[in-house]
Amino acid sequence: MELTTVREIFRDREKYLNKEIQVGGWVRSNRDSKAFGFLVLHDGTFFETLQIVYHDTMANFQELTKINVGAAVIVKGTLVPTPEAKQPFEIQAEEISIEGASTPDYPLQKKRHSLEYMRTITHLRPRTNTFQAVFRVRSLIAYAIHKFFQERDFVYVHTPLITGSDCEGAGEMFQVTTLDLNNPPKNPDGSIDYSKDFFGKETNLTVSGQLNGETFAQAFRNIYTFGPTFRAENSNTTRHAAEFWMIEPEIAFADLKDDMILAESMLKYVINYVLEHAPEEMNFFNSFVDKGLIERLKHVANSDFGHVTYTEAIEILEKHNDKFEYKVSWGVDLQTEHERYLTEEVFKKPVFVTDYPKEIKAFYMKLNDDEKTVAAMDCLVPGIGEIIGGSQREDSYEKLLARMNELGLKEEDYGFYLDLRKYGSTRHAGFGLGFERCVMYLTGMGNIRDVLPFPRTVGTCEL
């Protein structure tokens, strides 16, 4: 007999009510009185649990009363409605067999555990309500992102993780090597001889797929990446991880305005997808993690995002400098406190800040006609600050080369990138969305360690 899933039962209850079915799952609690007992069963397919009633008429009743939390069981019985109870139905069991026992010291007892404790048992925490909700929603967000781009015929590109150029310049990198570090091959001058390394040169883990992505956008017009990215930064914060996932679309024959339209559409699409496909999980977050979450997300999905230039934003913020730890003035980079003030207090909705000073942005961003600012955009959302950063790319060979020279970047390291401006250059733009920040934003979870299945941060690399 096939196992019916709890999801099937909740989503299509009429089909199963008053029928004999078989379910399998893990015991969340077990309580019994003399003649009968109750198991609360979670089968992993659905956020809600299913109550199982068992009776002393069953041959193994005594064994059943001793089932420990965490055990896996198979239950055969009839699904009956329970109009008086808080749950809509329960299973009156005829047979219960223990698929895999548990022990009284199972680390997830019914009491509430702290998120800190959960981080010490990343192999078990997905069995709890909070992490059931987090990782189901994480999965749905990932899929919604793919669906959004694929419906628009974007090509998904797997840009490489191991990179031979350390010219990406977006942060500190992890080195990748197969050399024996205790006895590395050396050059005559005593330095490491990387010609003996796996790739014949020094290699690192990528900090961005953008430059590779651009090469594909100049061939397919619209592409996106969605893959892991690495930062070897020594930042022990609630928002930084050494390994995280990033989405980087890149669009050709497109300018900054098109880029913002794309970013706004994508965020709204993802919000709507998750609200529609994970209502139970989203209600859980709304009740227990972040009150007001659903209302806030619906508001975002139904707002036109605001637009303000960096220069205008500085004028606004300067008037409130007394509120900020870091005072703003034209030329400084915005901190999270400023970003949140803009989106939460001034605009009260997501806002795009555009046209930043070229000095605080990357070399590849398109120089505006004022020659002081670049066609960059950051999307700020309430509760988080920056969630997306993007720009139109410099498409002029001469201007790009001039900027690279100003910054001391070597032409020979960027031959492929300059080629894109030599052979059929187009207006083009793109952005990066940090996937975990997006998951935090949509779930209200406050620590990046709690939205990554197995977080990697300074000093932590478990399992």
Add this chain to the structure above:
Amino acid sequence: MELTTVREIFRDREKYLNKEIQVGGWVRSNRDSKAFGFLVLHDGTFFETLQIVYHDTMANFQELTKINVGAAVIVKGTLVPTPEAKQPFEIQAEEISIEGASTPDYPLQKKRHSLEYMRTITHLRPRTNTFQAVFRVRSLIAYAIHKFFQERDFVYVHTPLITGSDCEGAGEMFQVTTLDLNNPPKNPDGSIDYSKDFFGKETNLTVSGQLNGETFAQAFRNIYTFGPTFRAENSNTTRHAAEFWMIEPEIAFADLKDDMILAESMLKYVINYVLEHAPEEMNFFNSFVDKGLIERLKHVANSDFGHVTYTEAIEILEKHNDKFEYKVSWGVDLQTEHERYLTEEVFKKPVFVTDYPKEIKAFYMKLNDDEKTVAAMDCLVPGIGEIIGGSQREDSYEKLLARMNELGLKEEDYGFYLDLRKYGSTRHAGFGLGFERCVMYLTGMGNIRDVLPFPRTVGTCEL
């Protein structure tokens, strides 16, 4: 005026015929006579090209006749049917502007280039027919895989890339470090002091997400991973890359039979998806890369896969040992030549080989009652050999521990993995699909370097 895409024009031609539209794209060829000229335009959104006719009545006619291959142009004109020509329609241009010029030495001239040459210009090769087809289909396969699992409510899990355990044992690994290799911190005994490394210990790039995936299957029942995987093997073949993508579903309350049903359904789903969504690309492969490809794939999508035990397979193969470079006998691992013989000559369709000797399979596979074989399966397909490898997992704490001891694996390295057998263990199974092998299989491409956007192989890590 918005740009209409070539995809829109081909897919919805009635809407655009005899209308004025604007398109943007890259010039594949340009030829002119005295009074008019033709551009063949490719806009990246669609496999087919669009012919543009321009006339000497246009002010910049002379400039247009000099457009080099590879240039990006914007064309305004009327889409007219061309019933006499081989293409169904063309654009009679009214205005053509050059968005980005090209040069006479553009590396992709109209002539045929070898795949080897293309590998030296990975930033430009996506602009060619072959790589347009490969990377569009690669993207569609990736999406089809997500769609297949999401439609079945599987949870997508991002298992970590950087791993602190080198206990996965599936191959040689890349080390990940932030230590200064020219001057690493040392322990008193002269060895490297990894407590000073980023994670406070030695770390590597993962060779499989399976063990992590299992922890999630024991919480969500059905999960899948889809991410990059690494092998530091010194194998310079057409089938090995140092960095590749892998799909690893894991299902709880499921045995080897369920696992094979899942694998077969997935392969068929992906084949059907690609045939439906990329007919132009698949016809291209069928005509120019691998004659008979489409018929073979359709045959696979409509066959019930064969089933044979390893022991039976050896009996069959032993009769044909004269045909093989490596002779088979019970206990040896199957080579590609044997796998292909089974699927191509014996079964003439995909076949699952099951129940391999435990000595040639991984420690975590479930021991069969004969105590000699394990509940493993490899799925072999014509033209490739093994494309999927999977197994039911050992769910008995005692048997798993005994096998680990036999193989000298340390219990303390696998505490989390043993926990899964201690707290609510279930029958469970899973498999791994090498994504690039799947792309090779569906496109007929013969070298893994030509289905990876930026291949990483021994000695090669470009861009």
